[in-house]
Amino acid sequence: MRVSHVMIIGLMFILLLWWKPLEASACSCIMPPPPEDALDQADAVFSGEVVEVIENGKLVGGYGKTVHFKVDEVWKGIDESEAVITTGLHDGDCGIPFVKGQKYLVYASKSDMYVKNTLSTTICHRTTELAYATEDLNALGEGQEVSSSEEVIDEDEAVIPWLTFVIFVVGLIAIFIAFRYKKTRS
Missing domain, CATH: 1.20.5 (Single alpha-helices involved in coiled-coils or other helix-helix interfaces)
Known part of the structure; x- marks a missing residue:
C-alpha cells in the first residue's frame, strides 16, 4: 500500500510540474492620440466591413480574435481589398468587440500581442465603428479607394x-x- 501512495504522490507532483497556469492580461492605456498622430503611429489605417470574426485557439499558437475585413478606403499600409487583423477577446485584454457586417475605421500596428507578426488593434488605438469616426474622417481627409481584385x-x-x-x-x-x-x- 505504501508503494501505491508514493506512486500517486509522485504522479501528482509530476503533473503539478507539468501544469502551468493560463496567461492573464489586463488592459490599461491612456487617451488615444489625435487622429493625425494616430495615423503616424499606426502601420495600417483603413475603413472596411467585418466579413468574419474567428476566435484564435491556443493550439493555433495565438490568442484573441482574428478579424477579416472587406476594405473600402485606405490611408496607410494596406494595398488589397481584404485585410486581416487581430485583437483581444474583450475589454480586459484590450480587445475590440467587432461585429460581423459592421463597418469600422481601423488603426492597426504590427504586433506579437495576439498572434505573432500580425497587424493588431486594441481599445488603446482610435479604432471605432465608422458611424462614430466623424472626427477622424474629417482629420484624415479622403482615403484611397481600393479596387476589388476578386x-x-x-x-x-x-x-x-x-x-x-x-x-x-x-x-x-x-x-x-x-x-x-x-x-x-x-
Missing part, C-alpha cells in the same frame, strides 16, 4: 480540382479491383 476563376481552372479527385478515386477503385482479382486467382 479573382475571376476560369471554368477550366474550377474543373481541375474535381478532375484530379475523380482520377484519384478511379485509381483507388482500380487498385482495389486488381487486388481482389489477384486474390481470387490465387
Whole structure:
C-alpha cells in the first residue's frame, strides 16, 4: 500500500510540474492620440466591413480574435481589398468587440500581442465603428479607394480540382479491383 501512495504522490507532483497556469492580461492605456498622430503611429489605417470574426485557439499558437475585413478606403499600409487583423477577446485584454457586417475605421500596428507578426488593434488605438469616426474622417481627409481584385476563376481552372479527385478515386477503385482479382486467382 505504501508503494501505491508514493506512486500517486509522485504522479501528482509530476503533473503539478507539468501544469502551468493560463496567461492573464489586463488592459490599461491612456487617451488615444489625435487622429493625425494616430495615423503616424499606426502601420495600417483603413475603413472596411467585418466579413468574419474567428476566435484564435491556443493550439493555433495565438490568442484573441482574428478579424477579416472587406476594405473600402485606405490611408496607410494596406494595398488589397481584404485585410486581416487581430485583437483581444474583450475589454480586459484590450480587445475590440467587432461585429460581423459592421463597418469600422481601423488603426492597426504590427504586433506579437495576439498572434505573432500580425497587424493588431486594441481599445488603446482610435479604432471605432465608422458611424462614430466623424472626427477622424474629417482629420484624415479622403482615403484611397481600393479596387476589388476578386479573382475571376476560369471554368477550366474550377474543373481541375474535381478532375484530379475523380482520377484519384478511379485509381483507388482500380487498385482495389486488381487486388481482389489477384486474390481470387490465387
